[in-house]
Amino acid sequence: MMKPIKKLFQHPFVIAHRGASAYVPENTISAFEAAVKMKADMIELDIQLTSDGYWIVMHDLSLKRTCGLRKKVQSVTLGQIKTLDAGSWFSPQFAGEKVPTLEELLTWAKHKVRLNLEIKGRVKKNSPAIPSLLKTLSKHGMGKEIILSSFDWKILRQVRACDKKIALGLLVNRQPRYRYLREAIDLKAFSVNLPPHKLKKGVSEKIHRLKMVVWVYTLNSLPEVNQYLKMGIDGFFTNFPDLPVKKKILFSRSG
Ligand code: G3P
Numbered sequence: 564m565m566k567p568i569k570k571l572f573q574h575p576f577v578i579a580h581r582g583a584s585a586y587v588p589e590n591t592i593s594a595f596e597a598a599v600k601m602k603a604d605m606i607e608l609d610i611q612l613t614s615d616g617y618w619i620v621m622h623d624l625s626l627k628r629t630c631g632l633r634k635k636v637q638s639v640t641l642g643q644i645k646t647l648d649a650g651s652w653f654s655p656q657f658a659g660e661k662v663p664t665l666e667e668l669l670t671w672a673k674h675k676v677r678l679n680l681e682i683k684g685r686v687k688k689n690s691p692a693i694p695s696l697l698k699t700l701s702k703h704g705m706g707k708e709i710i711l712s713s714f715d716w717k718i719l720r721q722v723r724a725c726d727k728k729i730a731l732g733l734l735v736n737r738q739p740r741y742r743y744l745r746e747a748i749d750l751k752a753f754s755v756n757l758p759p760h761k762l763k764k765g766v767s768e769k770i771h772r773l774k775m776v777v778w779v780y781t782l783n784s785l786p787e788v789n790q791y792l793k794m795g796i797d798g799f800f801t802n803f804p805d806l807p808v809k810k811k812i813l814f815s816r817s818g
Contacts, residue, residue, distance in 0.1 A: 573810055575788070576798025578679060579603035580781050581622060585802035588629065588653035590620045591660045592671055603804035605677040605710075610665055611684035612692055617641040618665035618699070624684055628652065630662065637684055665696070669703040678705070679732060682713040686721065693721045697729070712756060716746055723750050732756045732778070740766065747775060754778050756800075759791065767795030 582594025583601055590608050598606050609622040614637060626632040626639070630647040641664065650660030663671075665680075672678055686692055700706050712732030713719050719731055730753035735743045740761075747755050747770075754776045757766070767777045780800035782788050788799060788808055 573604055574797060575792055575808055575810065576604045576776075576778065577602075577804055577806070577808060577810070578605045578607050578778065578798055578800045579804035580607050580800040580802050582606055582608065583802070583804050585783070588650045588657050588660055590622055590629075590663075591649055591657075592663055592667070593650070593657065593660060595668070595671065595676070598804050599676050601805040603676070604798070604810075605679055606672070607679040607681060607800055608668070609681045609683045610696075611636050611682070612686070613641045613644060614638055615640045616692065616695075618692070618696060619644055620663045620665065620668055622683065665699060669699065669705055672708075673703055673705060674708070677708045677710075679710045679712055681732075681734065682711060682715070682718050682722075686715070686718050688717070688721070690721070693718070694725050697722070697726050700729075710753060712754075716750075719750055719752075727751075730754075734780075735761060740769075744769065744773070748773060754797075756780055759787075762791055762794050762796065764794075767797075771795070 579598035581589035583597035584594055587594040587597045595606050608620050610618045611621055613619055621636050624635055626634050626636060626647065629652050630649050632647060644662050647662060648659055649662045650657030700709055706729060710730040710732050711722055712734050714734040714736055723731060731750050732754040733743060733747045733750060733752045734756045736758065752775055755770050756778045759779055762779060770777045776797040778798045779791050779796050782791060782799040783802050785806055788806060
């Protein structure tokens with residue numbers, strides 16, 4: 564059994580961005596396996612809905628870049644998704660990689676690695692897709708090993724309305740500090756996930772005072788990581804989860 568996210572704090576927290584995506588095609592089970600081998604503390608990946616209501620793992624809204632199909636994920640069925648090759652674009656060595664479903668991902672990940680699921684695409688207001696997502700996580704017994712994040716804060720509000728406890732990561736892009744801090748407080752977020760340009764003086768301290776952690780996306784070199792660690796970040800998303808950072812356990816509570 565893994566320690567729930569809220570009970571463990573390792574510093575810095577290394578989060579494999581779309582798996583070990585510098586080495587293996589992003590958002591595939593092979594990329595996630597590579598991240599586990601590299602001892603990532605967590606894997607970040609993207610989920611979105613197919614036209615027939617299945618959650619699948621994919622970053623872009625269009626299937627063009629990674630699967631060569633000029634269509635939107637939300638306009639095709641799971642059956643069509645399963646015919647696609649998600650590996651050849653990266654290298655012929657990965658030809659035949661499949662797009663995982665959320666169910667397949669959870670079956671693979673159970674008690675092996677923590678996950679940050681970033682919700683992408685359009686989710687209608689009061690959509691049954693959100694309760695169905697939460698039900699799937701709890702069916703796999705992974706509610707405490709998962710953090711849900713999104714740039715679409717309305718989606719996070721839907722999640723919070725359905726589940727008071729699940730860890731949420733507020734993804735910030737251009738919004739001013741007063742707005743994202745207000746939102747993080749309202750959502751009772753676990754983490755605030757910032758782009759590097761938002762890491763101004765005093766930001767980490769302010770977020771820590773709210774008892775939230777600060778994660779930065781996406782840092783791909785050691786000098787960059789060290790620069791932001793000095794600014795008080797707790798963790799970072801990276802395509803290179805094997806970056807040789809020194810880790811220490813800050814706290815690890817049982818129960
Ligand atoms: O979740 C952090 C980072 O992945 C956000 O950027 O473009 O990869 O969704 P993006």
